[in-house]
Amino acid sequence: MERRRSVYMDHAATTPVRPEVARAMLPYFSERFGNPSSLYSLAREAEEAVEEARGRVAAAIGASPEEVFFTSGGTEADNWAIKGAAAVRQKKGDHIVTSAIEHHAVLHTCQSLEKQGYRVTYLPVDGYGRVDPAAVDEAITDAAILVSVMAANNEIGTIQPIKAIAEVAHDHTIPFHTDAVQAIGAFPVDVDEMGADLLAISAHKFGGPKGTGALYIRRGTRITTFMHGGAQERGRRAGTENVPGIVGLGRAIELATADIPGKAARIAAMRDRLIRGIPDAIPDTRLNGHPTERLANNVNVAFRYVEGESILLMLDALGVAASTGSACTSASLDPSHVLTACGLPPEHAHGSLRLTLGHANTDDDVDYVLEVLPGIIERLRAISSLRGEA
Numbered sequence: 296m297e298r299r300r301s302v303y304m305d306h307a308a309t310t311p312v313r314p315e316v317a318r319a320m321l322p323y324f325s326e327r328f329g330n331p332s333s334l335y336s337l338a339r340e341a342e343e344a345v346e347e348a349r350g351r352v353a354a355a356i357g358a359s360p361e362e363v364f365f366t367s368g369g370t371e372a373d374n375w376a377i378k379g380a381a382a383v384r385q386k387k388g389d390h391i392v393t394s395a396i397e398h399h400a401v402l403h404t405c406q407s408l409e410k411q412g413y414r415v416t417y418l419p420v421d422g423y424g425r426v427d428p429a430a431v432d433e434a435i436t437d438a439a440i441l442v443s444v445m446a447a448n449n450e451i452g453t454i455q456p457i458k459a460i461a462e463v464a465h466d467h468t469i470p471f472h473t474d475a476v477q478a479i480g481a482f483p484v485d486v487d488e489m490g491a492d493l494l495a496i497s498a499h500k501f502g503g504p505k506g507t508g509a510l511y512i513r514r515g516t517r518i519t520t521f522m523h524g525g526a527q528e529r530g531r532r533a534g535t536e537n538v539p540g541i542v543g544l545g546r547a548i549e550l551a552t553a554d555i556p557g558k559a560a561r562i563a564a565m566r567d568r569l570i571r572g573i574p575d576a577i578p579d580t581r582l583n584g585h586p587t588e589r590l591a592n593n594v595n596v597a598f599r600y601v602e603g604e605s606i607l608l609m610l611d612a613l614g615v616a617a618s619t620g621s622a623c624t625s626a627s628l629d630p631s632h633v634l635t636a637c638g639l640p641p642e643h644a645h646g647s648l649r650l651t652l653g654h655a656n657t658d659d660d661v662d663y664v665l666e667v668l669p670g671i672i673e674r675l676r677a678i679s680s681l682r683g684e685a
């Protein structure tokens with residue numbers, strides 16, 4: 296009997312912790328359990344491990360260790376960057392410029408600031424999900440205090456012209472934040488090259504543990520303290536450090552950023568087999584996101600007349616873990632804000648499938664998906680109620 300296959304293609308949602316990372320973390324749960332703030336050798340060991348990790352994160356993004364602040368993940372880093380940069384500039388202005396396709400960690404943070412009286416511009420994107428740097432320039436008002444545009448999109452994989460957008464912000468002497476959560480390990484990230492003043496990172500998106508991340512804060516960039524309490528993180532983010540998590544983040548970023556071109560080429564080859572193979576086998580299919588300015592691991596395709604969640608359930612029954620852009624609840628059928636912003640008609644947006652590859656995926660995994668997907672779409676289309684509406 297054939298063993299049930301198990302194919303994980305949802306690496307944009309989370310990644311497994313690499314064995315080397317888990318091994319590096321383990322002693323900090325047990326024999327090296329010290330609190331870095333205490334004054335004995337056990338504590339010093341933990342403190343040194345935190346500083347070593349800080350150095351690794353800094354080296355991976357071209358920063359200095361003093362510019363790296365550990366957080367509880369990407370969401371906290373985005374919240375701190377946006378709320379902290381806005382609060383400290385309250386007297387200067389109340390206008391924030393971001394894009395319509397940001398992660399909810401940015402969008403909902405901006406929406407919460409709107410309730411406090413800030414004004415936010417959510418820039419539109421083109422059909423491929425790209426932000427036009429000229430549109431950033433036009434949107435900036437005299438009251439603008441922050442520009443925040445993500446480096447690469449988690450749903451459709453589109454990579455933004457970050458350097459050009461940062462230059463526009465700097466021409467107006469406005470700080471620039473980027474959510475680089477999907478970019479780390481996918482392509483080289485250098486804070487100077489990009490022009491980032493603030494940059495958010497999350498460990499679990501590149502082989503590290505969940506609940507650990509970092510905010511890069513360029514030296515001299517003003518920002519408020521996010522968590523009040525002890526003097527950890529040089530008084531700017533209080534709370535006893537998540538030492539095992541931080542150690543894991545440091546080891547994971549080191550591994551993820553070694554030989555990026557080689558690893559990206561291998562993953563992009565699998566991506567391209569899916570991007571070519573799916574429409575070859577299934578009619579009425581379109582690729583979401585940019586054809587070339589795209590994360591090496593991202594495939595996002597829309598199938599007309601089917602429901603994304605139904606595709607996921609049938610894929611799951613065959614051992615394939617994937618994701619969809621259509622958030623279907625019993626009460627509503629809301630297509631993703633990203634696909635909608637790209638101008639996708641609802642009958643396409645509802646039937647979107649995201650496959651995001653990782654290092655453990657193989658050509659066999661790709662073959663398997665290409666083998667099972669056409670039958671799934673055919674069966675769903677045969678029973679589709681969307682078909683009549685379209």
Ligand SMILES: *Cc1c(COP(=O)(O)O)cnc(C)c1O
Binds near residue numbers: 368497507
């Ligand atoms: C996953 C993700 C986040 C949130 O990071 P967490 O560590 O899960 O809080 C933010 N932005 C993007 C683009 C993401 O993909």
